[in-house]
Amino acid sequence: MEPIIQMTGLGRDFHVRERLRRRKVVAVDDLTVGVEPGEAVGYIGANGAGKSTTIKMLTGILVPTRGEVRTCGLHPVRERRRLARQVGVVFGQRSQLWWDLPVQESFRILAAVHALTGEAERARTGELVEQLEMADFLTTPVRQLSLGQRMRAEVAAALLHSPRLVILDEPTIGLDVLSKQRLREFLVAERRLHGTTLLLTTHDMGDVERLCDRVLVIDRGRLAYDGDLPGLSRTVGAERVLVVDLSEPVPDLLDVPGTRHLASEGHGLRQRLAFDAEATTAARVLADVSRRAEVRDLAVEEPDIEDVVRRIYAARR
Amino acid sequence: MRATTRVYWRLLVAGFRRQSRYRLAALGGLVANSTFGLLKVVILFATVRAGGGAVEGYDVGLMSAYVWISQGLLGSVNLSGRSEMAERVKSGDVAVDFLRPVDVQGAAIATEVGRSLFNLLPRGLPAVLIGALVVGMAMPTHPAPYLLGAVSLLLGIVVAGATVYLIAALGFWLVDTRGLQIFYLAVSGFLAGLFVPIPLFPAWLEALAHATPFPAMLQYPVDVITARVDLAASLGLVGAQLAWLLVIGGLGQLLTRAGRRHLEVQGG
Numbered sequence: 001m002e003p004i005i006q007m008t009g010l011g012r013d014f015h016v017r018e019r020l021r022r023r024k025v026v027a028v029d030d031l032t033v034g035v036e037p038g039e040a041v042g043y044i045g046a047n048g049a050g051k052s053t054t055i056k057m058l059t060g061i062l063v064p065t066r067g068e069v070r071t072c073g074l075h076p077v078r079e080r081r082r083l084a085r086q087v088g089v090v091f092g093q094r095s096q097l098w099w100d101l102p103v104q105e106s107f108r109i110l111a112a113v114h115a116l117t118g119e120a121e122r123a124r125t126g127e128l129v130e131q132l133e134m135a136d137f138l139t140t141p142v143r144q145l146s147l148g149q150r151m152r153a154e155v156a157a158a159l160l161h162s163p164r165l166v167i168l169d170e171p172t173i174g175l176d177v178l179s180k181q182r183l184r185e186f187l188v189a190e191r192r193l194h195g196t197t198l199l200l201t202t203h204d205m206g207d208v209e210r211l212c213d214r215v216l217v218i219d220r221g222r223l224a225y226d227g228d229l230p231g232l233s234r235t236v237g238a239e240r241v242l243v244v245d246l247s248e249p250v251p252d253l254l255d256v257p258g259t260r261h262l263a264s265e266g267h268g269l270r271q272r273l274a275f276d277a278e279a280t281t282a283a284r285v286l287a288d289v290s291r292r293a294e295v296r297d298l299a300v301e302e303p304d305i306e307d308v309v310r311r312i313y314a315a316r317r
Numbered sequence: 318m319r320a321t322t323r324v325y326w327r328l329l330v331a332g333f334r335r336q337s338r339y340r341l342a343a344l345g346g347l348v349a350n351s352t353f354g355l356l357k358v359v360i361l362f363a364t365v366r367a368g369g370g371a372v373e374g375y376d377v378g379l380m381s382a383y384v385w386i387s388q389g390l391l392g393s394v395n396l397s398g399r400s401e402m403a404e405r406v407k408s409g410d411v412a413v414d415f416l417r418p419v420d421v422q423g424a425a426i427a428t429e430v431g432r433s434l435f436n437l438l439p440r441g442l443p444a445v446l447i448g449a450l451v452v453g454m455a456m457p458t459h460p461a462p463y464l465l466g467a468v469s470l471l472l473g474i475v476v477a478g479a480t481v482y483l484i485a486a487l488g489f490w491l492v493d494t495r496g497l498q499i500f501y502l503a504v505s506g507f508l509a510g511l512f513v514p515i516p517l518f519p520a521w522l523e524a525l526a527h528a529t530p531f532p533a534m535l536q537y538p539v540d541v542i543t544a545r546v547d548l549a550a551s552l553g554l555v556g557a558q559l560a561w562l563l564v565i566g567g568l569g570q571l572l573t574r575a576g577r578r579h580l581e582v583q584g585g
């Protein structure tokens with residue numbers, strides 16, 4: 001099957017003025033990646049790594065400096081309008097809704113923009129309103145929505161025309177845990193139902209874990225990793241952290257096998273131990289700790305994206 | 318084709334509805350336009366009287382009609398140079414517009430025209446009504462000028478929308494077009510015939526005005542509605558408006574196409 005996204009040697013420079021001199025910023029460089037229909041891809045990287053720039057090139061907003069890109073088999077800049085019928089895009093920071101109109105009015109305009117028939121419009125709007133739980137604020141002007149409500153409406157607006165490819169640039173930014181959860185569940189269901197291809201950028205590892213079967217890491221404009229999530233943790237040796245609350249103060253647990261002591265609080269009442277998930281398990285670490293002190297509570301922290309990216313960065317030097 | 322018409326119609330209606338949410342601003346505009354209208358009446362009536370009852374074909378009744386219709390159009394014909402599109406280009410929100418399967422220029426102008434048409438209700442009609450009741454004016458008694466006038470008025474609004482779009486599109490290169498907007502504001506009103514009817518200009522200035530699209534925005538529609546010129550000449554004015562629209566619209570297409578490749582949406 002033809003890839004739904006094909007980037008070949010893709011690159012983009014910006015020229016920024018600094019006082020009198022012009023400086024070249026290489027935002028994206030030599031990106032060669034293919035995405036097959038139906039895949040769910042997490043696109044991660046530190047701030048300024050080039051994620052948004054890539055997405056702008058994929059969707060025809062930005063013209064590449066070098067290389068080639070095909071999205072849905074189309075040339076994004078030359079065939080912008082044809083492509084727009086097949087992709088749905090959310091830029092977390094920008095709204096595609098009409099600020100001073102009720103939410104449902106925006107949906108109606110977008111349905112006309114995408115030339116949906118009355119029947120298709122009713123069915124799809126109904127489906128999205130139900131799944132994203134938007135019934136309560138359909139008649140509210142967009143500017144009065146909470147952030148969580150607005151993001152749901154944004155996602156609905158991007159998916160109204162049932163696009164084959166959905167691209168989300170930081171869709172969960174600023175959302176609380178419950179809202180994130182709801183949005184992820186919706187996206188999982190949408191993909192199961194329609195086989196939609198998903199590409200999303202995020203700084204939240206939870207998004208990648210719940211939604212993506214493939215991860216691309218971009219570091220200063222270049223592809224640094226392409227594979228699945230467990231593979232990524234293996235590659236960088238990202239550590240998970242076991243946080244234990246003990247029933248009485250205990251000296252720092254420096255000698256638990258397979259772990260590294262990170263910090264203690266409250267004279268040793270709470271201690272943080274980093275461990276490599278490849279070398280040992282949370283259960284084994286817990287057993288070892290329990291032998292030394294009584295554990296009252298515990299939590300396991302996943303590596304965050306910044307940490308993963310930092311490690312890749314360090315490894316590539 | 319029908320689906321295409323429906324898209325721009327829907328965007329136009331959306332612009333209309335959005336504008337309808339700013340009633341207080343509309344009232345403020347009406348008060349300002351009417352006050353300024355009275356001022357124009359005082360000055361221009363004095364000019365007519367000094368000319369022995371008529372100047373360049375304007376008697377008091379026609380001059381009053383000119384004053385109040387032009388004041389009424391002020392809320393609808395964009396002579397300020399500002400536009401939502403210019404804001405969107407500056408903020409980068411225009412990126413979202415390019416993600417839709419529509420012509421960005423067409424969509425922007427449709428929205429702008431929708432807003433303008435709404436403003437005819439709280440600002441256009443009342444201004445003319447106030448003028449008719451307070452000052453009195455001479456209006457045509459047969460339907461033709463009104464019918465053709467409606468067409469001309471709509472064209473005036475669209476020509477202004479398309480011209481303001483040109484400024485916004487230059488933002489693809491300049492990002493911030495406030496300087497251009499101020500320049501537009503400075504020349505548009507005068508050359509459109511807002512302060513003094515264009516026939517009262519000295520010949521060279523009149524010729525200069527007609528070489529710009531501004532009279533097509535205001536003076537021509539007013540001339541057609543008030544039947545200052547006969548039917549044949551009115552048709553000529555509408556033809557001139559159409560020609561301007563073609564030129565400016567075509568230029569807008571070119572600028573959009575070239576500007577898109579230049580656009581560097583920031584942030585996000």
Ligand SMILES: Nc1ncnc2c1ncn2[C@@H]1O[C@H](COP(=O)(O)OP(=O)(O)OP(=O)(O)O)[C@@H](O)[C@H]1O
Pocket residue numbers: 014015016025026027045046047048049050051052053054581582583584585
């Ligand atoms: N329009 C622009 N003009 C100049 N430089 C730009 C422009 N857009 C992006 N850049 C630069 O290109 C680089 C990549 O930016 P980009 O927005 O793609 O990063 P990102 O990975 O999306 O970051 P974030 O996680 O912060 O959103 C940055 O150094 C940024 O400063």
Ligand SMILES: [Mg+2]
Pocket residue numbers: 051052053169584585
């Ligand atoms: Mg970004």
